[in-house]
Amino acid sequence: MRKLLSIIGLSALLCSACSKEDDQIINLETEGKATITFDAAFGSQDFAINKDFTSGTKTLNFSKFRYWVSNVALVNSKGEEYKVPSSYFLLEETGALAIQDGAFTYPATKRESIELKNIPAGDYKSIKFSIGVDSKFNDNLSLQTGELSQLNGMTNISWMWMTSYIFTSVAGKVTESGLAKNLLVETGVNANYKSIALDLPAIVHISSAKDSKIMLKADVEKSLDGIDVVTNPIVGASKPTVMSAVAVNYSTKVFSVTSVN
Amino acid sequence: MCNKYAFSRISAILLLVLIISACKKATVLEPLSPVLHAIQLEVPVGFPVLVDNPDNPLTVEGIELGRKLFYDVRLSRSNKISCASCHHQNLAFTDGTALNHVGETGTTLSRHAPALFNLAWATNGLFWDGGSKNLESQAFGPLTSADEMHQNLSELETELKQESDYARQFKLVFNEEVRSANVVKALAQFQRTLISAGSRYDRYKRNESDGSLTELELSGMALVNSKCRSCHSTELFTDNSYHNNGIDARFSDEKEGIYEGRFRVSFDPADMGKFKTPSLRNLLLTAPYMHDGRFKTIDEVLDHYAFGIKNSPNTDPLLFQNLGSVGIPMTALERKAIVAFLNTLTDNDFTSNKKISNPFN
Numbered sequence: 001m002r003k004l005l006s007i008i009g010l011s012a013l014l015c016s017a018c019s020k021e022d023d024q025i026i027n028l029e030t031e032g033k034a035t036i037t038f039d040a041a042f043g044s045q046d047f048a049i050n051k052d053f054t055s056g057t058k059t060l061n062f063s064k065f066r067y068w069v070s071n072v073a074l075v076n077s078k079g080e081e082y083k084v085p086s087s088y089f090l091l092e093e094t095g096a097l098a099i100q101d102g103a104f105t106y107p108a109t110k111r112e113s114i115e116l117k118n119i120p121a122g123d124y125k126s127i128k129f130s131i132g133v134d135s136k137f138n139d140n141l142s143l144q145t146g147e148l149s150q151l152n153g154m155t156n157i158s159w160m161w162m163t164s165y166i167f168t169s170v171a172g173k174v175t176e177s178g179l180a181k182n183l184l185v186e187t188g189v190n191a192n193y194k195s196i197a198l199d200l201p202a203i204v205h206i207s208s209a210k211d212s213k214i215m216l217k218a219d220v221e222k223s224l225d226g227i228d229v230v231t232n233p234i235v236g237a238s239k240p241t242v243m244s245a246v247a248v249n250y251s252t253k254v255f256s257v258t259s260v261n
Numbered sequence: 262m263c264n265k266y267a268f269s270r271i272s273a274i275l276l277l278v279l280i281i282s283a284c285k286k287a288t289v290l291e292p293l294s295p296v297l298h299a300i301q302l303e304v305p306v307g308f309p310v311l312v313d314n315p316d317n318p319l320t321v322e323g324i325e326l327g328r329k330l331f332y333d334v335r336l337s338r339s340n341k342i343s344c345a346s347c348h349h350q351n352l353a354f355t356d357g358t359a360l361n362h363v364g365e366t367g368t369t370l371s372r373h374a375p376a377l378f379n380l381a382w383a384t385n386g387l388f389w390d391g392g393s394k395n396l397e398s399q400a401f402g403p404l405t406s407a408d409e410m411h412q413n414l415s416e417l418e419t420e421l422k423q424e425s426d427y428a429r430q431f432k433l434v435f436n437e438e439v440r441s442a443n444v445v446k447a448l449a450q451f452q453r454t455l456i457s458a459g460s461r462y463d464r465y466k467r468n469e470s471d472g473s474l475t476e477l478e479l480s481g482m483a484l485v486n487s488k489c490r491s492c493h494s495t496e497l498f499t500d501n502s503y504h505n506n507g508i509d510a511r512f513s514d515e516k517e518g519i520y521e522g523r524f525r526v527s528f529d530p531a532d533m534g535k536f537k538t539p540s541l542r543n544l545l546l547t548a549p550y551m552h553d554g555r556f557k558t559i560d561e562v563l564d565h566y567a568f569g570i571k572n573s574p575n576t577d578p579l580l581f582q583n584l585g586s587v588g589i590p591m592t593a594l595e596r597k598a599i600v601a602f603l604n605t606l607t608d609n610d611f612t613s614n615k616k617i618s619n620p621f622n
Contacts (some may be wrong), residue, residue, distance in 0.1 A: 035516070055396050060589070084583040100411070100414075101407040101411070101412060102407050103338065103407075103412070103413065103416075104413045139394045140395055140398055141401055141445070142316075142398065142442045142443075142445045142446045143316055143397075144397075144442045145440070150401060150405075150414050151414055151415050151441075155401070161388060161392045161393065161525075161526070162392035162525075163394040163395070167301070233417040237526075237528070238517075238518065240528045
């Protein structure tokens with residue numbers, strides 16, 4: 001009987017040995033959270049849909065502003081990069097959208113922030129991200145990660161004939177000298193996938209101690225910089241040169257860091 | 262007593278084993294789902310090598326699921342149209358119509374339903390202009406297009422989830438619930454198994470007993486080899502590339518560039534009016550011909566190549582076979598021989614193969 005008990009005791013020991021216990025934490029600071037806000041603006045004004053904005057001699061009124069932010073990375077003061085896994089986010093401010101020629105409706109949505117979790121504790125000096133979807137995922141719509149989906153209208157019928165996500169999409173109306181035109185400026189296809197690196201105005205310490213915040217400005221007016229939207233109100237795959245100029249605007253002018261906390 | 266002692270010792274050991282194995286199960290992550298059977302396609306003799314597709318590996322179960330989906334009318338919005346509505350097995354998965362209007366809106370389509378076979382090798386773009394980069398992405402086109410199946414993808418997921426067989430199959434094959442991304446993956450798996458290499462020509466090439474070609478067919482083969490094989494190359498009888506074969510001299514930019522061929526997706530002026538080379542295999546089953554089905558018979562096609570080619574800046578130089586002028590000259594006898602040879606490329610084993618036929622019948 002004693003033997004039996006000792007065997008049971010041994011087995012209990014064995015069992016606890018193979019059950020997983022949390023590692024002892026020596027460092028009090030653990031991985032932290034950061035919220036990145038892409039605050040949409042039109043020049044110096046806050047962006048809103050269904051509101052008139054003036055740009056030179058033109059008046060613009062938008063119905064949507066949508067774009068993919070992907071492959072987000074944070075660079076620490078030692079120059080080490082932390083790549084956020086599966087980071088594919090749809091940022092947007094849009095009214096309700098008829099998807100697939102009205103097969104279903106995508107609800108009105110405003111989404112300007114992404115929350116990054118489990119970032120290694122440390123001092124971070126810059127942020128990297130891309131606008132659009134990299135070729136691995138852009139070339140095969142069945143490979144989905146992050147928020148990539150066919151259900152949100154960032155691939156549409158005419159684009160599905162050519163495999164690509166819509167990387168950025170701005171729609172609305174442009175009026176000049178009393179003449180109004182529908183506006184739809186979109187980018188897509190691998191050549192227009194652009195990466196951006198922005199230095200933060202101050203080092204951001206990320207850890208479990210607090211939720212860090214990085215505020216960016218996303219300037220819709222800058223995305224149309226140098227594009228005569230009265231002459232070219234519809235920009236997309238059929239206007240590759242203008243489309244590429246818009247994509248360059250996104251990578252060089254649209255985004256800036258306004259504050260960190 | 263001794264016996265009793267022995268018994269309790271055995272039971273103690275058993276208990277120990279049980280406890281250890283129980284706690285082992287909790288820490289070692291082993292898939293508990295039934296095993297998937299991975300398979301590799303058999304490459305027919307003389308066919309080009311196949312490139313692996315690690316993003317969507319073939320399994321027996323995935324192919325079976327894809328076959329079911331291919332023939333299932335629930336893939337369309339009205340639950341009346343399946344992939345097979347425009348791709349009939351007995352016609353090498355084409356539909357015998359120039360431009361059909363069986364889609365949800367009843368609108369006549371702008372392009373002819375292409376034949377479906379040997380698609381595992383079609384890695385240079387799909388659709389007549391090659392805009393789709395793989396079979397998986399391609400399937401979203403007809404599935405969602407208003408003039409074809411016009412399916413709401415989230416509704417499709419809901420509909421398929423309601424059927425326990427589908428729910429089980431998706432879980433088994435993709436270890437996930439029903440998702441539209443997995444619907445197109447399964448469809449692609451099935452389509453990659455549509456291999457056609459069983460024609461009389463193939464049996465002749467493999468020196469099989471019933472694989473003889475007549476004198477006329479052999480001379481037709483030689484003619485095809487010398488006049489047509491630059492584009493209809495390899496044992497696939499297509500280069501899977503894009504050519505302007507002179508069926509038009511001008512290419513309207515109407516309807517989102519549907520008439521502009523590959524230019525529509527590449528925006529390279531050199532691609533104006535280029536369309537994908539279809540295979541010559543099963544040719545006599547796949548009338549009418551060209552991307553818009555404008556030629557009703559193989560005779561009309563040969564007429565075109567003999568004296569109908571329109572010369573534009575993009576007309577393919579390979580078509581200048583008439584002492585430097587455009588056209589492929591053929592005598593009446595040569596045409597007869599060419600048609601006789603093309604006839605030997607019909608694969609009746611393929612069109613009657615039960616493994617790829619409608620599983621609902």
